[in-house]
Amino acid sequence: MGKNKHIVIRGTGSISPLGHNADSVSKGYTSAQPAFTSINHNGHPTPVAALSAAAEEVLQKLILSNPNYKQLDRSVLLAVYAARQAAAEAGWLQEGSPLQDGLAVNIGSSRGATSLFEQHFGSFQQNPTGSISSSASPTTTLGNLSSWVAHAVNAGGGQISHSMTCSTALMAVANGVAWLRAGMAKRFLAGGTEAPLTPFTIAQMKAVGIYSKLADHPFPCQPYAQNNQSTFVLGEGAAVFALEQVDGTELKKGDIIVETVGLGFEKIESKTGISAEGINFQKSMRHALEQLPQHDRNIDLIVTHTPGTRAGDAAELAAIKAAFGENPPAITTNKWLIGHTLGASGALSLEYAIQALRYQDVPSIPYPSKLNSLTTNVITMVMVNAAGFGGNAASVVLRKL
Known part of the structure; x- marks a missing residue:
């Protein structure tokens, strides 16, 4: 690969309904x-x-x-x-060390400090004088995310917190x-x-008519279901990745690299902003594929x-067919296991990849779906x-070397 530059995933950290470390x-x-x-x-x-x-037990230990x-x-x-876990796996977590000015952080969330x-708003409504805690503002801003993560890992570089709703985490990777x-x-x-997983947020999802x-049912969330009913289920969690750019000569067998990041956008025609053809998905997938060499665009999964x-x-499956033709790669998802974690979902999907x-x-x-059986021999490149x-x-x- 010569001296070309590559973005390597040095560490991964997560906490979700599935587990709280690599083994679980x-x-x-x-x-x-x-x-x-x-x-x-x-x-x-x-x-x-x-x-x-x-997972709840280790989270409570962190709080203490x-x-x-x-x-x-x-x-x-x-x-x-999740960030401390990723930084530790990468060898970047140095307790008591000076700030690492070369380490930047971008953590996103769709809803932010929901709970x-x-x-605080409930207390505001119930208090006759309208007074609330002095901590209400600093602890509910979106910037709260990356600043506290940076503090926890001694990061002294850029600190970005953002929301692009459910594509938030992949946009953070794009920034990285x-x-x-x-x-x-x-x-x-x-x-x-x-x-x-709060009463108001669950009520919002139910109001959209998708919950x-x-x-x-043993499988309350059923992407690709044959019965054509919406089975959206909310989940919670986080995943963070330690990214570093290295020369091709430094790569090792087994390294996982971020090959390309593709972005897409379509004009809003509905509340959720997705067309039946999945134009935004078509654009993002094609954008990612176009950055790969012409002879090496074989996505396995x-x-x-x-x-x-x-x-x-339905829109995403239509977009995949449009982008890849009649013989698309194997298709899978993890939402039938952990539901939709909104702004964390892209990160947890990357972890699954x-x-x-x-x-x-x-x-x-494991339930009747519109997908054919998964048929792929060797998985080298995943979108x-x-x-x-x-x-x-x-x-x-992503590609595994």
Whole structure:
């Protein structure tokens, strides 16, 4: 590969309904057991994907490690946990060291400090004088995410917090790639986090008319379902990636590199901003493919966005057919296991892609679906899709050397 520059994933950190470290996450995918429970929401049984008991325990230990963490929103805490894990795996986590000015951070979230905001607003409504806690503003801003992550990993470079709704995490990776290639950072932590299992957020998703009514079903979230009903289920979690640019001569067998990042946009024609043809997906996938050499555009697997909504799933599958023709790559998703984690979903899909690349194993969809059986022999290159409200989409291509 000569001296060409490549973006390598040096470390991965996550906490989700599937697990809280590499071992538990790998076992979660291998077992292929959905991580859903049912809660009572406004008098109705409602499926959600919450952290496991083991993951919740390590998160609570994190909170006890720093007195300041007790006042932070759950979304920030999830991000801090995942970022420290990624930085540690990369060898960048140096306790008590000076700030690393070459290390930048971009953590995104669709909703941000959801739980804290709802709590503070509830207190505001109930207080006759309208007074609220002095911590309300600083702990509910979106910038709260990356600043606390940077603090936790001694990052002294750029700190970006943003929301592009459900494509947020892949947009963070896009920023990381751009910053590294531009020489604006030497190292970059990029990812997404979401803690949306609150009464108001669940009510919002139900109001759109997409939430799953299969609370008593073993698979309440069913992307590609043959029955054509929407089965969207909210989940929580975070995933962060340690990115570094290296010369081709420094690459090693087994390294996973970010080959390309493609972006797409279509004019808004609906509340969610996606057409039946999935124009935004078509554009993002083609943009990613066009950056690959003409002779080397063989995608082995696509980890799709497909959140279990009738219109969204159909649009993405139509876009894949338009971009790849009648013989598209194998297609899979992890949302039937962990639901839709909004701004963290793209990051958790990237983690799933890394699992597929490392272990060459993808669990089959266990319910009647519109997909053919997964048929791929060797997985070398994986594309990950994500889309957000407003008509935007992103596609990231990973390759295992």
